[in-house]
Amino acid sequence: MKGKSKWTRSLKKELPLHMMLLPGVLLIFIFHYIPLYGIVIAFQDFKVARGLFGPQEWIGFENFSYLFSLPNTWNVIRNTVTIACWKIVLSLIIPIIVALLLNEMVHARYKKVIQTVVYFPHFISWVVLSGIMFGLLSPTTGIVNQILQKLGFESIYFLGDNRYFQGTVITSAIWKEFGYGTIVYLASLTGIDPTLYDAAAIDGAGRLKQTWHVTLPGMRTIIVLMMVLKLGDVLDAGFGQILNLYSPVVYETGDILDTMIYRIGLAGGKFGPSTAAGLLKSLVSSVLISVSYWVAYKFFDYKLF
Amino acid sequence: MAKTGKIRVSTSRKVFLAVNNVILTLLMLSCILPFLYMVAVSFSNKTYVDAGMVSFLPKGFNVYAYQYLLKNVSFWRAFGVTVLVTVAGTALNLIMMILTAFPLSRPEGRLHGRTLYAWYFFCTMLVGGGMVPSYVLKTSLGLRNNLLVLFVPSALPVFSMILMINFFRQVPIEMEDSARIDGAGPLRTLLSIYVPLSKPSMASMALFSMVRHWNEWFTGMIYMSPKLQPLQTYLRTIIVQEDFSQLPVDESIMMGSISDATLRAAQIIIAMLPILCIYPFLQKYFVKGGTLGSVKG
Numbered sequence: 001m002k003g004k005s006k007w008t009r010s011l012k013k014e015l016p017l018h019m020m021l022l023p024g025v026l027l028i029f030i031f032h033y034i035p036l037y038g039i040v041i042a043f044q045d046f047k048v049a050r051g052l053f054g055p056q057e058w059i060g061f062e063n064f065s066y067l068f069s070l071p072n073t074w075n076v077i078r079n080t081v082t083i084a085c086w087k088i089v090l091s092l093i094i095p096i097i098v099a100l101l102l103n104e105m106v107h108a109r110y111k112k113v114i115q116t117v118v119y120f121p122h123f124i125s126w127v128v129l130s131g132i133m134f135g136l137l138s139p140t141t142g143i144v145n146q147i148l149q150k151l152g153f154e155s156i157y158f159l160g161d162n163r164y165f166q167g168t169v170i171t172s173a174i175w176k177e178f179g180y181g182t183i184v185y186l187a188s189l190t191g192i193d194p195t196l197y198d199a200a201a202i203d204g205a206g207r208l209k210q211t212w213h214v215t216l217p218g219m220r221t222i223i224v225l226m227m228v229l230k231l232g233d234v235l236d237a238g239f240g241q242i243l244n245l246y247s248p249v250v251y252e253t254g255d256i257l258d259t260m261i262y263r264i265g266l267a268g269g270k271f272g273p274s275t276a277a278g279l280l281k282s283l284v285s286s287v288l289i290s291v292s293y294w295v296a297y298k299f300f301d302y303k304l305f
Numbered sequence: 306m307a308k309t310g311k312i313r314v315s316t317s318r319k320v321f322l323a324v325n326n327v328i329l330t331l332l333m334l335s336c337i338l339p340f341l342y343m344v345a346v347s348f349s350n351k352t353y354v355d356a357g358m359v360s361f362l363p364k365g366f367n368v369y370a371y372q373y374l375l376k377n378v379s380f381w382r383a384f385g386v387t388v389l390v391t392v393a394g395t396a397l398n399l400i401m402m403i404l405t406a407f408p409l410s411r412p413e414g415r416l417h418g419r420t421l422y423a424w425y426f427f428c429t430m431l432v433g434g435g436m437v438p439s440y441v442l443k444t445s446l447g448l449r450n451n452l453l454v455l456f457v458p459s460a461l462p463v464f465s466m467i468l469m470i471n472f473f474r475q476v477p478i479e480m481e482d483s484a485r486i487d488g489a490g491p492l493r494t495l496l497s498i499y500v501p502l503s504k505p506s507m508a509s510m511a512l513f514s515m516v517r518h519w520n521e522w523f524t525g526m527i528y529m530s531p532k533l534q535p536l537q538t539y540l541r542t543i544i545v546q547e548d549f550s551q552l553p554v555d556e557s558i559m560m561g562s563i564s565d566a567t568l569r570a571a572q573i574i575i576a577m578l579p580i581l582c583i584y585p586f587l588q589k590y591f592v593k594g595g596t597l598g599s600v601k602g
């Protein structure tokens with residue numbers, strides 16, 4: 001009895017806080033948890049007219065077997081993992097190198113200018129960037145190929161040739177994001193105790209040795225943490241980028257899970273198989289993300305909140 | 306640590322610094338030149354563009370592409386939609402994030418069920434329904450061709466909200482206690498103490514939200530008809546699908562000097578201008594927004 005009144009009293013006191021949370025809770029329920037229920041579409045012969053909660057025909061794993069009867073599925077999975085892994089590795093290494101190089105710069109103002117400029121592409125959409133890339137990389141009029149031709153090379157169809165498409169996608173994604181990634185590492189560099197460098201110098205360590213023995217160990221935690229947190233991206237090869245850059249000519253090397261899910265489902269109207277593919281992808285991703293957060297929390301005391 | 310450098314700089318160090326400057330300058334150029342190329346194309350005569358003779362300076366300078374663009378109704382309609390969505394979406398984002406983050410930032414014991422709420426929101430970052438289920442849902446809610454679809458479903462970005470929780474946590478708890486003694490309720494405390502004290506963080510969140518809305522194209526592409534498309538979706542139709550059906554024929558006089566390529570470049574430049582305008586502010590705040598909270602390791 002007494003406990004109950006205490007409970008109601010605290011509820012009454014905390015009511016305004018609960019009310020503040022209500023809009024967010026409802027919004028997330030509608031636009032996140034209801035679609036989560038929508039995963040059942042993967043096991044149905046889904047007819048849009050009957051609605052998400054309507055009487056649909058259950059067909060077990062038929063959508064999944066359809067998916068794996070498609071000739072490209074394994075190829076698409078391979079493309080996804082290949083592109084994503086290259087992006088993960090390079091988006092880790094390049095910003096670290098750039099941060100180290102920037103750290104060695106003597107002119108503080110020029111350093112600031114460089115920093116300011118290299119972040120810029122991060123804020124530009126892939127639609128705009130694809131427009132720019134089509135212009136720059138055009139095999140006939142693009143400046144890149146004009147230069148290649150002047151140097152005596154054949155012109156390269158970067159976005160229309162299966163030999164070059166993955167490389168172009170990976171390079172442009174790294175180009176867009178390396179500046180942004182750099183700030184994280186630059187921030188961690190400022191946290192290194194400067195007396196360590198003096199001590200190393202007294203011990204006769206040159207700049208390279210100082211970088212190796214002082215700077216990199218000082219960044220070790222953040223580097224490993226970023227590595228762990230990127231684990232969840234193994235199946236994310238960059239939907240927005242590839243949807244804007246690819247074309248049927250390069251499906252062989254450029255088609256990834258997300259673009260396939262989009263083409264089968266929203267563009268092709270096969271809702272069941274598309275949801276099935278989405279479910280398989282998110283099962284794997286969810287496990288990876290959960291593991292990465294858990295590892296980050298357990299070993300690096302990383303807490304989101 | 307470069308302090309000692311004045312005394313004696315070895316030759317190898319000098320060489321390294323020179324090479325280092327060159328590498329970083331090249332990297333910087335790689336981030337400017339593509340945009341400069343677009344600017345050059347947009348101001349060039351089509352003959353030079355089609356011949357591939359334009360590099361980073363306009364050839365056959367003219368502003369016809371921009372003159373033509375001024376009269377392009379589809380472009381400005383899409384521009385208007387995006388401005389509207391960006392303003393409304395950013396405002397709604399901030400309201401929802403502030404309202405949700407504040408209760409969740411309260412220390413243990415001041416909000417019963419806090420852990421439950423936290424997991425409720427956190428789980429959305431781990432699992433999702435995917436493309437088709439949310440398409441079916443939004444369609445059945447009547448959000449097709451409805452401007453609301455461009456900013457309501459995304460009104461609460463969970464990761465940014467979590468960053469905001471961490472901002473609110475930096476406000477000393479004594480502030481809340483003294484406000485309560487003065488008779489202020491939670492909402493009052495939030496609005497007159499917490500929000501003003503976290504102004505820089507709020508600014509960075511607002512800027513990020515603006516960029517997100519400005520760059521949104523996928524939702525517009527699958528839910529909106531051409532008349533209600535946001536700018537980036539419209540741009541996509543002329544860039545990726547190369548759909549120039551909007552080009553009227555009576556413009557033939559100017560057509561002598563402008564082409565698809567120059568027009569496209571001009572529209573890309575205009576669409577980037579707003580980002581360029583807020584870039585100095587982004588620059589100022591985003592070290593905070595980008596690293597704080599996300600990386601405390």
